[in-house]
Amino acid sequence: MRTGNTTMRAPGALALAAVGVLVLAGCGAGGNNMTLATGSTGGTYYPLGGEIAQLWSDNIDDVNVSTQATGASVENLRLLDNGENELILAINGVAANAANGESDFADEPLANPDDVTLLGNVYPEVLQIVATEDSGIESVADLKGKRVDMGPPGSGTEVAARQLLESQGWDPESDVEAFNSTFEEATTKLSDGQVDAAVAILAVPAASIEQVATGGTDITMVEIAGEEADQLMEDNPSYSTMEIPEGTYQGQDQPVQTLTNWASLYSTSDLDEEVAHDLVQEMYEGADDIGHDVGDQLDAETATESRGPTDLHPGAERYYEEAGVLD
Template sequence: MVALSACAAPEDVEGPGGEDSEATFLQLATGSTGGTYYPLGGEIAQLWSDNIEDVEVSTFATGASVQNLRSLEGETEDDEGTQADQSQLIMAVNGVAMQARESAGPFADQPLGSPDDIRALGNIYPEVMQVVVGADSDIESIADLEGMNVEIGPPGSGTEVAARQILEAYGLDPESDINAYDSTFGDAATALGDGTVDAAFGILSVPAAGIVQVSASNEVRLLPIDGAESESLIADDPSYSPLTIDGGTYNGQDEDVVTLTQWATLYTTSALDEQLAYDLVRVMYEEAGEIGHDVGGQVQLDTAIDGLGDIELHPGAERFYQEQGLLD
């Protein structure tokens, strides 16, 4: 699924059809191999490579949102610790991108060099916070996680950023009130299944393959994120909105559960060619039906620009949305 190609920044080669090069090579920074970003990003990259003349897109695995936003400005490490070239396209949680734009949260001490240069291309799918415990656990609320072993996501991931916000909203200090672990969700699900940890946070698609897998042999429940704590989080961070996960989504989860969602969004910088940006966005939505991943059906034009906040659309994407009637 992953497009395998040589990697070069678009400014290093002539554009599609140019005299000096037969192709433009782009890199898409995704996420950990156990999450949704990596396999989904591979399929989207292949769509682009197959449907845009003289464009080749490759992907690489990363720690996800925070790391990906940094990769727009220079070299970064992939999830194996190997130096990877600068990426021209990234997948990131919209709330984390807003923090990067504002030099807040994980970017407060080490802000991006040019946070105003981030450009949105469009939403990919809803990023739903799912806090998983065993079905027979005594844990009924986020507040009950005090003193527990809790997977909060890899450092720099959107999951980790949101998990810390949520724990603090429930009066828990992530540094001292829980025993925090930072595995990818695939490993976190395994640890939950074998009882090594008591709960696992994950910003994931619904249904999430990792949760489906662990619930096949160990019934699970999802903890609600609602009430005053949810209202406070939404007031502080407009990238959040409430979402209900239907009962029966996972083995052991019999009741509907209210939680929070953000968006997995495609970002770039102002340096990306306008026509290329237009074509990337057009193909992602027009060919979404070819995506085999479970969340392929959630890549929808009518939600493409929801929750972008004050991050500007790339002019090429903006032109496409105007043609589609989403913008005036």
Template sequence: MKRIRIPGLFFMLAAIMLVTACGKPAQSGESGQAGQSGQTGKTTEYLLATGGTGGTYYPLGGAIANVWNESIDGMNVTVQSTGASVENMRLLGNKETELAISINSIADDAFNGKDKFTAPIQNIRAIGVVYPEVVQIVTAKDSPIQSIKDLKGKRVSIGPAGSGTAVAAEQILGVFGMSPGDFQSFQDTFTDAADKLKDRNLDAAFAILSVPAANIADIATSKDVRILPIEGPELEELTKKHPFYTPYPIPASTYKGQEREVPTVTMQAVMYGREDLPEEVVYQLTKAMYEKQSEIAKGYAIGSQIDLQKALDGVTVPLHPGAEKFYKEKGMK
């Protein structure tokens, strides 16, 4: 057998490269739905769990991730579409994502093991409020549906399974003396629900979105819309049972056909992260999200609602130390 001689210099270089590679092993993270996450070399690979592609979480999460990736050295955040709040909390709990957006009430339930969560998920930490979540129950203006009680016997989408919308729909219907069994219930994403409303294959749909919501505005291009009010003694009962809800008036003319101000309720969409994320990394994420809000808004207009002065409103889950460090610098803690 012919033997091949390797020149001494080449052998030394190869050995040095091997030792260097072995001396800096990649720190693999947990496997998420959209791929591998964690820290690898000088690049920090994170997943951000959002919501359906037709909602607010997904495009807003994408705009935030783009700003993070552009402004933080070595940061690469990938956005994943999910069933939203309930699923996102479970993904954090299972270490299948590093970051997630959720309604504050759902995160509180997850942390304390209430309602949809049979056991506490206590590895979640708050980063800060992103924007107000507004409950909007949409029907066509020419529909006979004038109030929530008129949904009885109708075709209604209450939001995807595992979403904060579905939880809110159940809670709101409950104070009005109704349940999904009182009507033909669908669990569509709001993108699908909007298409069905336009085609008259659905009578009404629950949504928790920013105001104005692009999908509702899109429905209004083909037919005038009506937003059902949440008011009166039912509103009082709702806020007493579920104090995360606060009254919110949708201004008149927000949507085509909506001539009057509509009373409804809001909660807060909050950015959360895993407890085990490095303090300095979360500090940088928090700092960029609030100090580069105008750049986020260029990517998605709702980013304009990110407001440092409201960053801690309705936040009940403990803050991540990295976020807390930022707020202390700003004199907020």
């Protein structure tokens, strides 16, 4: 069931910030004006977040959601903690690190980690390593000494890439020649031979990887399997195994074993309970209106899987109970 219709969308996040009219959920005569922090423009978060924000703004009375391009998970959690955004997308494993004050949050923990709340999982975030065929890289072990793009600074991809290398007993600062690029930039660097491999946590299929595969560069999808996968899962229990089917990318003639997290939607305990309920309801029940490839992966049945230490927002919890997917 939809909850009404609005026709006006909030202006962009930067414009709002410039005039100082960003308001918290539940405040302001003009309704609930919120900003969703997404990711870099070449990733999945940015276009998908735009569609979800439009879905909310069009179908929930007095709710207007704009989007903001960011460095993704780590940066987004800090933006949420600082009160600069009301809604964010982030990888569940990175959110767990934030809650526990670990990894990227060990030296600079969030001020209020207990205030971060889960609204629901959006789609599986697949850890993908793409290498140029000329590089000779066929396994994680082959990455040592190579030029590896680790993903945008502050992103879940960068966190995962570092975790992967550290799980092999390597130093990410010295055992590879590391680059930190947006997914669009990494695509160009792979195609131009500036890097040998790139790590990405993205939906399958990933547009940036498709672009390399169809742009005249022969690629190899690198497996994360066996002891390499087992060690990473032991170090980081938020990961689970997944297979990228044969033919997902041009030239990929075999299935590829890898690992996955969840891309999840987070807010804080300050978000109005009714607004949180309506956001979650609309996101799952209106998923058919999302044109992005991962729109069909939005499923309330998997909304709370691998939640980790992060509490479920009461408004989201009420929706899941009403939908019969949570006892």
